[in-house]
Amino acid sequence: MNGPGATGERILDAACEVFLEKGKAGARMQEIAARAGINKALLHYYFRSKEELYRQALTRELTTFFRELVESVRPAGDMETFLRSFIDNYIDRLSRNPQVVRFLTWEIGSGGPVARNVIAGIVQGNEGGPIYPVYRETFSRGIAAGAIRPVDPQHLLFSLVGMCIFVFLAAPILTAVFPEIDPSEKEFIEKRKKEIFDLVWNGIKAEKGGNDVRD
Amino acid sequence: MNGPGATGERILDAACEVFLEKGKAGARMQEIAARAGINKALLHYYFRSKEELYRQALTRELTTFFRELVESVRPAGDMETFLRSFIDNYIDRLSRNPQVVRFLTWEIGSGGPVARNVIAGIVQGNEGGPIYPVYRETFSRGIAAGAIRPVDPQHLLFSLVGMCIFVFLAAPILTAVFPEIDPSEKEFIEKRKKEIFDLVWNGIKAEKGGNDVRD
DNA sequence: CTATAATTTAACCGTATGGTTAAACCAAAT
DNA sequence: ATTTGGTTTAACCATACGGTTAAATTATAG
Known part of the structure; x- marks a missing residue:
């Protein structure tokens, strides 16, 4: 797609939101996926692990x-x-x-x-x-x-x-x-x-x- | 007992240690119990929940x-x-x-x-x-x-x-x-x-x- | 001694979590 | 038309976690 809502960026946006509200340990991958408007499977398709997502965000x-x-x-x-x-x-x-x-x-x-x-x-x-x-x-x-x-x-x-x-x-x-x-x-x-x-x-x-x- | 190592205080000491290292969400009740030198059952005998323990600590x-x-x-x-x-x-x-x-x-x-x-x-x-x-x-x-x-x-x-x-x-x-x-x-x-x-x-x-x- | 409280053991429960898988679907590019 | 890669669905898995329970054990105080 690579449109304005490029998925990778949308995920990082959502991840930032959740991480800053709950912290790394308190954040839930499910919630990040939901806020990015996608599902857990696709989330892990873009970012291997929570640790990796946190690091990049x-x-x-x-x-x-x-x-x-x-x-x-x-x-x-x-x-x-x-x-x-x-x-x-x-x-x-x-x-x-x-x-x-x-x-x-x-x-x-x-x-x-x-x-x-x-x-x-x-x-x-x-x-x-x-x-x-x-x-x-x-x-x-x-x-x-x-x-x-x-x-x-x-x-x-x-x-x-x-x-x-x-x-x-x-x-x-x-x-x-x-x-x-x-x-x-x-x-x-x-x-x-x-x-x-x-x-x-x-x-x-x-x-x-x-x-x-x-x- | 109420001796110098009063259990309630020892638990709070251990809780502080773990909470300050890992945060509330990252802390594990099992680890707090271990550091206090007791078991999970006794920990919950003194503090109903993680939330309560965190608050008091x-x-x-x-x-x-x-x-x-x-x-x-x-x-x-x-x-x-x-x-x-x-x-x-x-x-x-x-x-x-x-x-x-x-x-x-x-x-x-x-x-x-x-x-x-x-x-x-x-x-x-x-x-x-x-x-x-x-x-x-x-x-x-x-x-x-x-x-x-x-x-x-x-x-x-x-x-x-x-x-x-x-x-x-x-x-x-x-x-x-x-x-x-x-x-x-x-x-x-x-x-x-x-x-x-x-x-x-x-x-x-x-x-x-x-x-x-x-x- | 005895009753009461502290402590241990160990199993157990329900649920949430991070992460995986496989099959299907769909849109765009070739 | 076919391929490719993004995307969904839905089920699944192993594990970890917070919390509970019940019975046994030890210590403390009266």
């Missing part, structure tokens, strides 16, 4: 998400712009792909054998070369130029990612403690971006009186 | 962890001390209880029905009264006194928790991308505390020239 989701994310990180002229675009970009992508976060949450619970391979592969060797060095050098140059304080770029990255992803990942808990918030709401998302940027930018920018060299 | 873990955590949050004289003790305390507890983080990760994947109840209950009504208002008022007073910039205390809390928990929660992924780090290592943990504190304190403290009123 998660790989597809993570690859798409992280490839786009990594491609969006471009060195910018000044630190402030770079930081703001990093945060905006990351939060926008997270809020538009909550299913990736949840899928990944299950995977992390299991120790993340699949995700480890996929993500390590993307981060280390995408088309534009390794991504982390680009990020790190951007900050190192900012530090050398006296634009920002001498923070550890790696820890700053952990902090940024942690701040950005937390509200989406922990949404089920947060909404129980703070019933008034809704991490999927646009207003909340924009506020979140602003608060993170303000905190981090004030946290890393050089004190007045420091060198404000431009290269 | 997760509730016990979360209650202990969050009660201790919440009790450790005490208002301090100055903002700097309060912030530092908050971060140190949280990170220490997380690094000493990685099993809680992982257990919670599985639970969040499933939407967190059990954790929602437990955590909301602890946060809203522990012995010292609701905890969040204490936290919020501490920062509100700091803002009113001009000691810190006017940040949103709620978002600051999300940022703090996100920064602290991220490296432990995402450890399986992080170690794949950065093989040189080990989030359970003491050296790393101390560095993490320092980096978070420096970032946040610089990020929220009032600029020079602002009011530095003490109450």
Whole structure:
């Protein structure tokens, strides 16, 4: 057929749905087949086993998400712009792909054998070369130029990612403690971006009186 | 018997182990019984069903962890001390209880029905009264006194928790991308505390020239 | 000692699950 | 018209699983 509803893709779509709702162990092949609009026999005709289907479904989701994310990180002229675009970009992508976060949450619970391979592969060797060095050098140059304080770029990255992803990942808990918030709401998302940027930018920018060299 | 190895507790210990390794759906009652050193009949003699066992095991873990955590949050004289003790305390507890983080990760994947109840209950009504208002008022007073910039205390809390928990929660992924780090290592943990504190304190403290009123 | 509760043994039950098989059906390409 | 490969149907299989039962055994407390 190879039409718009190509069966293999429809199966992966259905598999993602079920895996992110129930996890690998909780998912049922029968349910995946049903949601894909086919039967169990055909499902196994396309994917040998549940394990294989899980691997391919998660790989597809993570690859798409992280490839786009990594491609969006471009060195910018000044630190402030770079930081703001990093945060905006990351939060926008997270809020538009909550299913990736949840899928990944299950995977992390299991120790993340699949995700480890996929993500390590993307981060280390995408088309534009390794991504982390680009990020790190951007900050190192900012530090050398006296634009920002001498923070550890790696820890700053952990902090940024942690701040950005937390509200989406922990949404089920947060909404129980703070019933008034809704991490999927646009207003909340924009506020979140602003608060993170303000905190981090004030946290890393050089004190007045420091060198404000431009290269 | 009621000795040190009281059976009910031994079962809960074993259940925690298995649930955090395999998740609810992936856990096997037989394995839990074996790890508790008993048989399936006795297991069901103590806990009617897997669901019930899961509920009680997760509730016990979360209650202990969050009660201790919440009790450790005490208002301090100055903002700097309060912030530092908050971060140190949280990170220490997380690094000493990685099993809680992982257990919670599985639970969040499933939407967190059990954790929602437990955590909301602890946060809203522990012995010292609701905890969040204490936290919020501490920062509100700091803002009113001009000691810190006017940040949103709620978002600051999300940022703090996100920064602290991220490296432990995402450890399986992080170690794949950065093989040189080990989030359970003491050296790393101390560095993490320092980096978070420096970032946040610089990020929220009032600029020079602002009011530095003490109450 | 005796009654009560904890624990074991071992079999058992119903059902769900992942996966397989074989035959038939159907649409498109040759 | 025939072949090919996607697709369905429906039955099937072995196993694993959650949970139960009943009887026997051991320990504990009164």
